[in-house]
Amino acid sequence: MNGISGIGGGQWQTPPPESGKAGAAGFADALAEAVARVHHLQLDSGNEVRRLLAGDSEDLHRTMLAIQKADLAFEMLLEVRNKVVAAYQEIMRIQV
Amino acid sequence: MSLFSALRVSATGLEAQRTRVELLVENLANSETTRTPEGGPYRRREAVFRSEPLPAPFGVMLAGLTGDPPVGVAVAEIRVDDTPPERRYQPGHPDAGAEGYLLAPPVNPVEDMVDLMSAVRSYQANVAAMGAVKEMLHRSIDLVR
Amino acid sequence: MLLPDLMLGSTALLLERYLDILAARQRVTSANVANADTPGYRAREVDFRSEMQSFLNGGARGPFPAVTASERWGEGAKNDGNNVSLDREMQALAENGMRFSLASLLLQKQIRGVRNAIREGRG
Numbered sequence: 601m602n603g604i605s606g607i608g609g610g611q612w613q614t615p616p617p618e619s620g621k622a623g624a625a626g627f628a629d630a631l632a633e634a635v636a637r638v639h640h641l642q643l644d645s646g647n648e649v650r651r652l653l654a655g656d657s658e659d660l661h662r663t664m665l666a667i668q669k670a671d672l673a674f675e676m677l678l679e680v681r682n683k684v685v686a687a688y689q690e691i692m693r694i695q696v
Numbered sequence: 697m698s699l700f701s702a703l704r705v706s707a708t709g710l711e712a713q714r715t716r717v718e719l720l721v722e723n724l725a726n727s728e729t730t731r732t733p734e735g736g737p738y739r740r741r742e743a744v745f746r747s748e749p750l751p752a753p754f755g756v757m758l759a760g761l762t763g764d765p766p767v768g769v770a771v772a773e774i775r776v777d778d779t780p781p782e783r784r785y786q787p788g789h790p791d792a793g794a795e796g797y798l799l800a801p802p803v804n805p806v807e808d809m810v811d812l813m814s815a816v817r818s819y820q821a822n823v824a825a826m827g828a829v830k831e832m833l834h835r836s837i838d839l840v841r
Numbered sequence: 842m843l844l845p846d847l848m849l850g851s852t853a854l855l856l857e858r859y860l861d862i863l864a865a866r867q868r869v870t871s872a873n874v875a876n877a878d879t880p881g882y883r884a885r886e887v888d889f890r891s892e893m894q895s896f897l898n899g900g901a902r903g904p905f906p907a908v909t910a911s912e913r914w915g916e917g918a919k920n921d922g923n924n925v926s927l928d929r930e931m932q933a934l935a936e937n938g939m940r941f942s943l944a945s946l947l948l949q950k951q952i953r954g955v956r957n958a959i960r961e962g963r964g
Contacts, residue, residue: 659836659860659861660836661860661861661945662860664836664837665839668839671840672952672956675960699864699867699868702871702872705872705875709875716878744880746879766868769876769879815878817927818927821874821931822875824874824931825870825934828870828935829871831938832864832937835941835945835946839945839952
């Protein structure tokens with residue numbers, strides 16, 4: 601499975617596949633970290649929207665951008681998950 | 697929200713200029729009024745503008761990106777022009793005094809006309825500013841399309 | 842409060858700051874126009890280039906600092922001390938608008954680009 605990297609950064613690249621448990625743990629960690637980041641962005645986005653509604657926020661464009669960033673990060677995560685699931689299913693299909 | 701507060705600032709500009717226009721129109725309409733209900737010839741009135749930071753909630757927490765509260769305008773007072781009236785010798789006039797002198801408003805219509813044009817221009821400038829801000833807000837919204 | 846950009850990269854960050862400065866500039870323009878006839882009012886302005894410069898010099902990675910506005914100097918003042926020039930403000934208005942449009946469109950494109958890249962990964 602190839603890593604998907606965002607424009608301007610390589611934060612999303614999964615670590616090179618390692619054999620055995622160590623590899624699995626490495627991947628799990630990376631995924632956990634990604635989930636945490638997405639969650640953070642979602643919280644951030646939610647906050648920005650709340651502040652906008654309360655009349656408290658900075659500019660509208662910042663709120664909009666926060667929303668987009670959270671959206672994009674979430675979509676990215678979704679795709680990663682889909683790929684992982686697809687890969688898993690592929691592996692399960694291999695007849696031993 | 698600093699863009700939203702800019703709308704409010706422009707609104708204060710519109711209000712102030714409108715008052716100014718109304719007073720100028722009144723001055724011009726009464727440039728020859730020699731008798732008023734209060735007695736005596738018409739006295740010019742003019743609006744005195746003053747900067748006013750927007751009141752909360754617009755201003756206070758929205759010091760926003762320039763770090764200080766947005767500044768609008770308000771009509772601080774409507775001043776009555778105390779220039780002494782013009783004395784004209786017009787014995788036939790119904791409002792002329794015993795010696796035939798008439799007190800007329802010391803209005804120079806040309807001055808007030810020029811002022812009126814300036815006020816209208818300022819009003820339109822505020823409208824333009826509001827339009828520009830609205831446009832920017834629309835563009836911001838487009839970011840999530 | 843802004844997290845460092847994960848998805849959109851440094852250009853987007855720059856564009857976002859650009860929009861910040863433009864918005865601040867617009868606010869100042871609106872205030873100047875509203876006070877075009879206020880006795881003694883000094884026109885204010887945002888020094889675009891120095892704001893952009895200080896950002897580029899790494900001045901802003903975390904929460905964006907406020908954009909500073911200062912009084913305009915050396916302009917012809919009327920008798921009452923007011924130095925607002927409507928012509929100049931109208932010009933600023935047009936400029937701000939164009940730049941804001943441009944920057945927000947560029948950001949839109951970036952966002953779409955990233956979104957496409959994500960979706961390209963499918964199947």
